Amino acid sequence: MAKITFIQPDGSTQVVEAKAGITVMEAAKMNDVPGIEAECGGACACATCHVYVDPQWKAATGAPAEMEEDMLDFAFDVREESRLCCQIKVTDALDGLVVRVPAKQF
Amino acid sequence: MLIENPEVRDAAASGLIETDVVIIGAGPVGLFAVFELGLLDIRSHVVDILDKVGGQCAELYPEKPIYDIPGLPVVTGQQLTDQLMEQIKPFSPTFHLGERIDVLVREGDRFRLVTDAGNAFLTKVVVIAAGGGSFTPKRPPLEGIEAFEGTSVFYSVRRMDDFRDRDILVVGGGDSALDWTLNLQPIARSMTLLHRRDDFRAAPHSVEQMRRLVADGNMRLAIGQVTALEGENGELRQVKIKTKDGEEELKIDRVxxxxxxxxxxxxxxxxxxxLEENLIPVDTEKFETSEPRIFAIGDINWYPGKLKLILSGFHEAALMAQRAHAYIYPDKKLLFQYTTSSSSLQKKLGVK
Incomplete structure (x- = not known):
């Protein structure tokens, strides 16, 4: 189990519990986190589950793979800490993870 | 109620196709509908906004595996599309690709459908197999962008002349972005390509060509993102971009x-x-909409217990075809048959 905090653009936060093995996107959808659309259902094919990983968690979540980088081209306001959260697998090591939801998913 | 609109009728006088059924959407469910209708002697016209068949399977995940198609432990989106095309070959459907049905009006017991390219159909039955809707270009969420669309901001190039002697900004790193950069650069007053990273998905030779133009001082490559559009009355004056060196204003009138x-x-x-939340409610016996003779199958429909699975869409196509048959051949009795044993079905399939 890992606790994940989603911070909305207005600063409000939501802490959800996620089982190891699911993706951060799935954890968001199960808990109705606003702003995570995941139009393609987690196939890394749409860039509508874009999040900013808190800089403290950048090393633990790792860098996007090539396919994810390509798909990030379709996201808006992409930054250093941008990830598609369908590509972040929850592990116990991610307990405490903080991600920010962008203002818009396109 | 559907309205009768004589103006639409006149506008679409070019090329009228009379047919029994028009299927809207060439995704897996639309393709399989061709099969089920074909077995009942109904030939299909299929319209899709994409320039290829397969719908989401071909556009979003051609190489990704699907594990829940009965009898196929694993198949990719493209393989499934190819197999379906093979399966429906005996029924020789007509595909109208790169076109979107914009207008649907009832005319007596038929429907007139008009595409955005001006082609028109007169059909007895309509099957909406449009999945998540039509694929349209993503609009960057920049404030006020709508006001510039069609005058200064374009998502495709219809006429190159609209870009002649203009200060053009192309944004993106795929093939469309690179192709249009290269095609428009010779006629542009100035050409800038903006991409979020110095790495491109586009074909390597186009990237190479672009870099050569940059090196020769014939265009500019900027790494960053658009932050604002500025102008009046739909006419763009300048674009603000953010690069690693900070914010910058570019004199641009076409994006x-x-x-x-x-x-x-x-x-x-x-x-x-x-409609209910952008889905079309149907019954679960015939998958017919609130309008008789218009059916909706696959991801676009809704009924209690609906699951957005390809396999559900296949089932819906089979039941839809039974009812469509009654509309198209009201005097013919439909005999339920199996492809395994029916010589008449096998003849249609070309296996006998």
Whole structure:
């Protein structure tokens, strides 16, 4: 189990519990986190589950793979800490993870 | 209620196709509908906004595996599309690709459908298999962008002349972005390509060509993102971009953003059908909509217990075809047959 905090653009936060093995996107959808659309259902094919990983968690979540980088081209306001959260697998090591939801998913 | 509109009728005088059925959407469910209708002697016209068949399977995940197609432990989106095309070959459907049905009006017991390219159909039955809606270019969420669309901001190039002697900004890093950069550069007053990273998905030779133009001082490559559009009355004056060196203002009067496609319900919303949260409610016996003779199958429909699975869409196509047959051949009795044993079905399939 890992606790994940989603911070909305207005600063409000939501802490959800996620089982190891699911993706951060799935954890968001199960808990109705606003702003995570995941139009393609987690196939890394749409860039509508874009999040900013808190800089403290950048090393633990790792860098996007090539396919994810390509798909990030379709996201808006992409930054250093941008990830598609369908590509972040929850592990116990991610307990405490903080991600920010962008203002818009396109 | 669907409205009769004589103006639409006149506008679409070019090329009228009379047919029994028009299927809207060439995704897996639309393709399989061709099969089920074909077995009942109904030949299909299939229209899709994409320039290829397969719908989401081909556009979003051609190489990704699907594990829940009965009898196929694993198949990719493209393989499934190819197999379906093979399966429906005996029924020789006509495909109208790269076109979107914009208008649907009832004319007596038939429907007139008009595409955005001006082609028209007169059909007895309509099957909406439009999945998540029509694929349309993503609009960058920049404030006020709508006001510039069609005058200064374009998502595709219809006429190159609209870009002649202009200060053009192309945004993106895929093939569309690179191709249009290269095609428009010779006629532009100035050409700038903006991409978020110095790495491109586009074909390597186009990237190479672009870099050569940059090296020769014939265009500019900027790494960053658009932050604001400025201008009046739809005429763009300048664009603000953010690069690693900070914010910058560029004198630009044409922007071509290429951020891929997203699915939008589109004109279906204007056809007078009952809609619930962008889905079309249907019954579970015939998968018919609130309008008789218009069916909806696959991801676009809704009924209690609906699951958005390809396999559910296949089942819906089979039941839809039974009812469509009754509309198209009201005097013919439909005999239920199996492809395994029916010599008449096997003849249609060309295996006998």
């Amino acid at each position: 071509l953003p290429f951020f891929g496609l997203t699915m939008k319900l589109g004109p279906i919303a204007d056809w007078g059908l009952n």
